[in-house]
Amino acid sequence: MTALSIKHLWKEYGDQIVLENISLEIAPRSFVALVGASGCGKTTLLRMLLGQEQPTRGQILIDGEPLPPEPGPDRGVVYQRYSVFPHLTVLGNVMLGPEMAGSRFWGRLTGTRKRDLQDRARAMIADVGLAGAEGKYPAQLSGGMQQRLALAQALMMQPRVLLLDEPFGALDPGIRADIHALMQRLWHTLPMTVVMVTHDLREAFTLGTRIIALERTRTRPEEIARYGAQIGKDIAIWPPRVAGGGTIYDNPALRDDPALEDLIAGRPDMLERL
Amino acid sequence: MRLINQQLSPPALLALKLAPFVLLVIAYLAGSAARLADNPADKLLPALSSMATAIDLMAFTPDRRTGDYLLWTDTWASLKRLGAGLGISTAMALVVGVAIGIFPVIRALLGPFVGFVAMVPPLALLPVLFIMLGLGEISKIALIVIGVAPLMIRDMAQRVLDLPREQIVKAETLSANSWLVVWRVVLPQVLPRLIISLRLQLGAAFLFLIAAEAISSDSGLGYRIFLVRRYLSMDIIFPYVAWITFLAAMADYGLDRLRRWLFPWSDMEGGR
Numbered sequence: 001m002t003a004l005s006i007k008h009l010w011k012e013y014g015d016q017i018v019l020e021n022i023s024l025e026i027a028p029r030s031f032v033a034l035v036g037a038s039g040c041g042k043t044t045l046l047r048m049l050l051g052q053e054q055p056t057r058g059q060i061l062i063d064g065e066p067l068p069p070e071p072g073p074d075r076g077v078v079y080q081r082y083s084v085f086p087h088l089t090v091l092g093n094v095m096l097g098p099e100m101a102g103s104r105f106w107g108r109l110t111g112t113r114k115r116d117l118q119d120r121a122r123a124m125i126a127d128v129g130l131a132g133a134e135g136k137y138p139a140q141l142s143g144g145m146q147q148r149l150a151l152a153q154a155l156m157m158q159p160r161v162l163l164l165d166e167p168f169g170a171l172d173p174g175i176r177a178d179i180h181a182l183m184q185r186l187w188h189t190l191p192m193t194v195v196m197v198t199h200d201l202r203e204a205f206t207l208g209t210r211i212i213a214l215e216r217t218r219t220r221p222e223e224i225a226r227y228g229a230q231i232g233k234d235i236a237i238w239p240p241r242v243a244g245g246g247t248i249y250d251n252p253a254l255r256d257d258p259a260l261e262d263l264i265a266g267r268p269d270m271l272e273r274l
Numbered sequence: 275m276r277l278i279n280q281q282l283s284p285p286a287l288l289a290l291k292l293a294p295f296v297l298l299v300i301a302y303l304a305g306s307a308a309r310l311a312d313n314p315a316d317k318l319l320p321a322l323s324s325m326a327t328a329i330d331l332m333a334f335t336p337d338r339r340t341g342d343y344l345l346w347t348d349t350w351a352s353l354k355r356l357g358a359g360l361g362i363s364t365a366m367a368l369v370v371g372v373a374i375g376i377f378p379v380i381r382a383l384l385g386p387f388v389g390f391v392a393m394v395p396p397l398a399l400l401p402v403l404f405i406m407l408g409l410g411e412i413s414k415i416a417l418i419v420i421g422v423a424p425l426m427i428r429d430m431a432q433r434v435l436d437l438p439r440e441q442i443v444k445a446e447t448l449s450a451n452s453w454l455v456v457w458r459v460v461l462p463q464v465l466p467r468l469i470i471s472l473r474l475q476l477g478a479a480f481l482f483l484i485a486a487e488a489i490s491s492d493s494g495l496g497y498r499i500f501l502v503r504r505y506l507s508m509d510i511i512f513p514y515v516a517w518i519t520f521l522a523a524m525a526d527y528g529l530d531r532l533r534r535w536l537f538p539w540s541d542m543e544g545g546r
Contacts, residue, residue: 052443071446082438085445087462087539097448100458104451107458139542157448 002063002160002193003028004049009058011044011228018044020228022058024212029243031187031194033204036214040229042197043165045214049195050077050163062161073101076159076192080166083150084138090149091134094121097157121156128152128182144175148182155190164196168203180206188243209242211235320509328509332498344498345517351493353521355411356483359418363479364472366419367426368461374427375434376442376460377452385431392424397485404490414486421482422475426468433467434460466540469533473526480522 004026011019018041026032034042047053048060051071060067062074071077084093098117100107109117125134128148138146147167154162168176168183184207187194198204204211215232216224282290306319320328333345373380374388400417407413437460445459487496495518502510534541 050443050447052439071443073447073449075447077444077447079440079444082440083444085441085459085463086542087537096445096458100445100454101449105453107450107454137539137542139539153444154447159447 004161004193004195005061005064006045007059007061009045009048009060010056011041011048011053012056016225017228019214020230022214022231024231026193026195026210028193029191031207031209031241031243032196033208033211034195034197034214035199035201035204035211036229036232037216038199040214040216042214046163046165046195046197049161050075073097073157074159075161075163076154076157077163077165078147078150078154078167080169083167084146084153086138089135089137090125090130090141091118091121093138093149093153094125094156097153101157124152124156125149128186129178142175144171144179147171147179151182151186155186158190159192162192162194164194164198166197166199169199176203183207205237209237209240211237317506317508320512324509325513328507329513332510332513345514348493348495348498348514349517349521351491351497352483352487352495355414355487355494356418356479358411359415359483360422360472360475360479362415362419363423363426363475364468366423367430367471368468371427371430372434372456372460372464374431375464376456381431388424388427388431392428394420396421396482400486400489409490414483414491417486418479418482422479425478426471426475429471430464430468433464437463462537466533466537469529473529476522476525480518484518 004024006022006024006026009019009022010017022045034045036042044053048055049067051068054069077083085096088096095117096107098120099109102109102113102117108114122131122134125131128151130145130148130152133141133145138149141149150167168179171179180203187207196204196207201211211233212231213233213235214229216227216229217232218224218227302319303322306321309316309319310321329345333343336342337344370380370384370388374385375381396417399420400413403413403416403420407416441459442455445455450458483494484496484499487494488500491497495514499511499514
C-alpha cells in the first residue's frame with residue numbers, strides 16, 4: 001500500500017517556470033489521472049515521480065520516505081513509445097527485469113531459477129493476452145500488443161507505483177477499449193498505486209479514481225514564462241472506485257482507500273447504503 | 275506513369291544491374307584494341323590475354339627467387355595487417371564509443387578529444403609513424419587504426435546517444451545498474467550498427483593499408499602494385515586492383531550477412 005506525497009513542488013528550466021507550487025497527497029491504491037493541455041507539465045511531473053528529473057524546489061515522499069534521485073524497481077513505467085526493447089523477444093522482454101535483479105553481473109539466470117522465471121513470464125504474458133507471441137520481436141507486434149508487452153514487462157517487477165505516460169494514446173479506439181479493460185483488471189488485482197498522464201479525458205474518467213487537471217492560470221504572453229502550471233481541478237470520481245472491486249456499490253467489503261472515508265464524510269447519505 | 279513509380283520486371287532489373295559492368299568491360303576492350311592496333315607494344319591498356327598470362331605468373335607460378343606464389347603471399351600479408359588494424363579499431367569503438375555514449379564522465383573526458391583526433395589527416399602522420407614505430411608491421415597497423423578508429427568511436431558514441439532515453443530509464447526501473455544497462459540494453463542494440471560502421475570503413479582501411487605498403491614494405495598487395503608500377507606493368511596492376519576490389523566487396527557482403535544472421539531484429543521496422 002503505497003502513498004505518494006508531493007509537497008510544494010516547483011520545476012523550473014532556466015527562467016521558464018513549468019510547475020508552480022504543486023502539493024498533492026495520493027492515497028495508496030488510487031488510480032490518479034493527470035490531465036491538462038499540452039506543455040502544462042504533466043509529463044514533467046510524472047518524470048519527477050519516476051526520478052528521471054529532479055524538482056527545483058519541494059519534495060516528493062513515497063510512503064513517507066524521500067524519493068530516491070534516480071529511477072528504481074519500486075516504480076514501474078510504461079511510455080507511449082520506446083517502452084520495450086527491440087532486440088529482445090516478447091519472452092526476453094518480460095524476463096529481463098527479474099533476470100537483471102537476480103544476476104547483477106551477467107544479467108542472466110541459469111538452471112531452475114531460469115525455468116521458474118520462464119514459467120512466471122509465460123503466465124504473465126498469457127495474463128495480458130499475448131499467449132503464443134513469446135518468440136516474436138516487438139517490431140512484429142501491433143501497437144496494442146506492444147503496450148500489453150510493456151505492461152507485462154513492468155509488472156514482472158511488482159512495482160509499488162506504476163507510472164503511465166500516455167500509454168494508450170496512439171492506439172485505435174477498439175484496441176484502446178480492450179486494453180482499458182486489461183488495465184482496470186490489473187489495477188484491481190495487483191497491489192499498486194497508478195499515476196497516468198493522459199490527454200484523453202474519457203480515458204481519465206474511465207480508469208481513474210481521481211482526476212488531477214494541471215492548468216496555467218496566467219496565459220498572457222509576458223506571463224507564461226514566469227508563472228507555471230498549478231492544480232486547477234481535483235476531481236474525485238463519484239461513486240468512488242475501489243481497488244479490488246468495481247465501485248463501493250459493487251464490493252464495499254474490499255474498499256481499502258482511506259480517501260474514501262473523506263469522500264463519504266461529505267455525503268452522509270451514502271453511509272446508509274454501505 | 276511517373277518515373278518514380280516505375281515497376282521493373284525481373285529480367286529488366288537484372289539487365290540494368292549488369293549493364294554498367296558490361297559497358298565498363300566493352301569500353302576497356304575497345305580502348306585496348308584501338309591502342310594495340312596503333313602500337314602492339316602498348317603497355318597502358320593490355321589485352322585480356324596478356325592479363326591472363328600475368329595472373330598465371332602471379333597466382334599460379336612459384337616465384338623464381340623465393341618459390342612463393344606472389345598473389346597469395348601478398349594477399350595474406352595485406353589481410354593480416356588489415357584484419358589487425360580493423361580488429362583493434364572495432365574493439366576500441368566498442369569499448370570507448372559505448373563508454374562515451376553512456377557515461378557522462380567519459381563523455382566529458384574523451385568526447386571532444388576523440389572529435390579532435392578524428393580530424394587529424396592520418397596520411398600526414400605516416401612519416402611520424404615510420405620514424406617512431408619503425409618500418410615493420412606495427413606502423414602500418416597503427417596507420418589503419420589512427421585512420422579508422424576515431425570515426426568508428428564517434429559513430430558508436432552517437433548511436434548510443436541516439437537510443438531513446440525512455441529505454442535507459444525503463445531498464446533502470448527493471449532494476450538495472452549502470453553495467454547491466456550497458457550489457458543487456460545498450461551493447462546488443464549497437465552491435466548491428468558496429469558491423470555497419472565497420473563495413474563503411476573498409477574502403478578507408480584499404481586506402482591506408484595500400485598507402486603504408488606503397489612506401490615501405492616487402493610484401494602486400496599495395497607493395498606489389500607500387501613495385502610493378504616502375505615497369506608500367508598494367509597487366510599486373512589491373513588484376514591486383516580487381517582482386518582488392520573483390521576482397522573488399524566480399525568482406526562488405528559477408529559482414530552484412532553476418533549482421534542479419536546474428537541480429538535478425540535489426541532489419542525489422544522499428545528495430546535499430
